[in-house]
Amino acid sequence: xxxxxxxxxxxxxxxxxxxxxxxxxxxxxxxxxxxxxxxxxxxxxxxxxxxxxxxxxxxxxxxxxxxxxxxxxxxxxxxxxxxxxxxxxxxxxxxxxxxxxxxxxxxxxxxxxxxxxxxxxxxxxxxxxxxxxxxxxxxxxxxxxxxxxxxxxxxxxxxxxxxxxxxxxxxxxxxxxxxxxxxxxxxxxxxxxxxxxxxxxxxxxxxxxxxxxxxxxxxxxxxxxxxxxxxxxxxxxxxxxxxxxxxxxxxxxxxxxxxxxxxxxxxxxxxxxxxxxxxxxxxxxxxxxxxxxxxxxxxxxxxxxxxxxxxxxxxxxxxxxxxxxxxxxxxxxxxxxxxxxxxxxxxxxxxxxxxxxxxxxxxxxxxxxxxxxxxxxxxxxxxxxxxxxxxxxxxxxxxxxxxxxxxxxxxxxxxxxxxxxxxxxxxxxxxxxxxxxxxxxxxxxxxxxxxxxxxxxxxxxxxxxxxxxxxxxxxxxxxxxxxxxxxxxxxxxxxxxxxxxxxxxxxxxxxxxxxxxxxxxxxxxxxxxxxx
Numbered sequence: 414x415x416x417x418x419x420x421x422x423x424x425x426x427x428x429x430x431x432x433x434x435x436x437x438x439x440x441x442x443x444x445x446x447x448x449x450x451x452x453x454x455x456x457x458x459x460x461x462x463x464x465x466x467x468x469x470x471x472x473x474x475x476x477x478x479x480x481x482x483x484x485x486x487x488x489x490x491x492x493x494x495x496x497x498x499x500x501x502x503x504x505x506x507x508x509x510x511x512x513x514x515x516x517x518x519x520x521x522x523x524x525x526x527x528x529x530x531x532x533x534x535x536x537x538x539x540x541x542x543x544x545x546x547x548x549x550x551x552x553x554x555x556x557x558x559x560x561x562x563x564x565x566x567x568x569x570x571x572x573x574x575x576x577x578x579x580x581x582x583x584x585x586x587x588x589x590x591x592x593x594x595x596x597x598x599x600x601x602x603x604x605x606x607x608x609x610x611x612x613x614x615x616x617x618x619x620x621x622x623x624x625x626x627x628x629x630x631x632x633x634x635x636x637x638x639x640x641x642x643x644x645x646x647x648x649x650x651x652x653x654x655x656x657x658x659x660x661x662x663x664x665x666x667x668x669x670x671x672x673x674x675x676x677x678x679x680x681x682x683x684x685x686x687x688x689x690x691x692x693x694x695x696x697x698x699x700x701x702x703x704x705x706x707x708x709x710x711x712x713x714x715x716x717x718x719x720x721x722x723x724x725x726x727x728x729x730x731x732x733x734x735x736x737x738x739x740x741x742x743x744x745x746x747x748x749x750x751x752x753x754x755x756x757x758x759x760x761x762x763x764x765x766x767x768x769x770x771x772x773x774x775x776x777x778x779x780x781x782x783x784x785x786x787x788x789x790x791x792x793x794x795x796x797x798x799x800x801x802x803x804x805x806x807x808x809x810x811x812x813x814x815x816x817x818x819x820x821x822x823x824x825x826x827x828x829x830x831x832x833x834x835x836x837x838x839x840x841x842x843x844x845x846x847x848x849x850x851x852x853x854x855x856x857x858x859x860x861x862x863x864x865x866x867x868x869x870x871x872x873x874x875x876x877x878x879x880x881x882x883x884x885x886x887x888x889x890x891x892x893x894x895x896x897x898x899x900x901x902x903x904x905x906x907x908x909x910x911x912x913x914x915x916x917x918x919x920x921x922x923x924x925x926x927x928x929x930x931x932x933x934x935x936x937x938x939x940x941x942x943x944x945x
């Protein structure tokens with residue numbers, strides 16, 4: 414079988430095959446994660462990103478349309494650091510494709526190279542031994558082979574072989590991989606996408622699985638119903654030819670608020686709050702065909718989910734946070750947070766989830782607290798997509814997020830708040846108590862599945878069998894003479910009595926430090942611990 418060019422149909426088949434193969438094997442990628450803690454694993458995040466990337470691939474007429482559709486879908490659906498980097502690889506790939514109707518082997522290789530260049534630029538401190546390294550070697554091999562071979566299939570196959578060699582070498586570039594005895598998970602996921610694409614081109618039937626649309630829970634800011642001047646949240650996609658984002662935006666800007674219009678000449682996504690959704694849709698029909706129409710009555714939603722602790726509608730600046738657990742969500746709201754996105758360790762929200770929350774907040778400027786190291790890049794991607802002034806405060810834990818909120822001032826700009834809130838959480842030490850989801854080796858520990866793990870500032874420091882003892886050992890590791898307060902947030906599967914009992918033991922061991930206990934309700938993590 415020989416391909417001298419990739420038509421739109423073949424490129425669609427390639428991406429859909431890549432998505433299907435990765436999704437079917439995502440557990441293999443998840444198992445490569447160095448940290449054996451319950452988290453938003455690499456394979457899962459990359460699979461969800463790919464599903465978003467290919468969901469609109471159906472009968473497109475050019476390679477350019479396919480590449481740009483994949484780029485848009487991945488950009489909006491990116492989850493976790495691996496998903497964000499993957500979306501940037503696709504974004505650069507689409508830039509390389511340009512407006513081409515089909516791709517030669519050299520075109521495909523060039524586009525891969527453009528993807529790598531953009532992905533490296535998108536990461537502040539690129540680390541070798543990761544998906545970046547593997548994708549770079551794949552692109553370099555493709556460019557080399559395409560100079561002497563016009564067969565696209567053979568070029569991709571050769572690039573895959575060189576990518577596998579690069580993946581096998583990742584433990585020599587990252588000591589933490591060698592210690593754990595694994596290769597890089599992101600690099601493995603990337604190669605699975607290419608392998609699935611090749612299999613699909615060979616005729617193997619690999620389809621992207623149908624994914625259920627996730628229920629999003631974005632509580633509206635608490636205020637009385639009169640503070641909702643535009644009643645209907647209206648969202649839809651326009652597909653057509655030579656669409657003008659600026660023309661559509663200018664038509665809608667006086668018909669409501671929270672307007673978001675993004676897209677390209679062939680696909681535009683619209684989000685607007687309006688009192689006349691019918692008029693909005695009538696104009697949209699003059700531009701092209703309508704898809705994924707969604708209209709919500711926000712006043713009705715407000716009656717069902719009213720939260721009077723939320724910010725007033727006329728705030729200059731508001732905060733969006735990511736948190737898992739009803740107790741923690743309530744604490745954040747009590748500190749003045751406008752919107753809490755349900756997510757965190759095991760449920761990394763997508764860039765679109767964050768963007769939707771940002772746009773729905775009734776404030777001109779927005780601060781985002783990701784509260785997880787694997788959500789920071791996603792938050793920054795949502796920031797780049799929003800027309801509002803958005804600042805991302807790089808909180809890596811819920812304890813840091815809570816400390817940051819104490820410095821928030823709704824009358825200041827997002828940029829000012831980012832500076833002050835970043836200072837506010839710098840002194841906080843964070844502990845976490847969870848369990849191992851797989852056998853692993855890390856930091857000199859031989860970890861068995863279901864061991865109780867104690868983490869200090871994100872690093873596994875304690876291994877044990879008793880939850881309460883691990884809590885005490887973690888605090889012993891963390892506490893310093895100048896600490897004045899220890900705060901325990903107990904999780905969904907811990908009772909109040911159990912939490913109070915361990916708090917009493919902490920008070921006995923550290924009589925000079927005040928101990929507070931709060932219900933967090935977080936899943937999978939028995940305790941989150943903050944020392945100040």
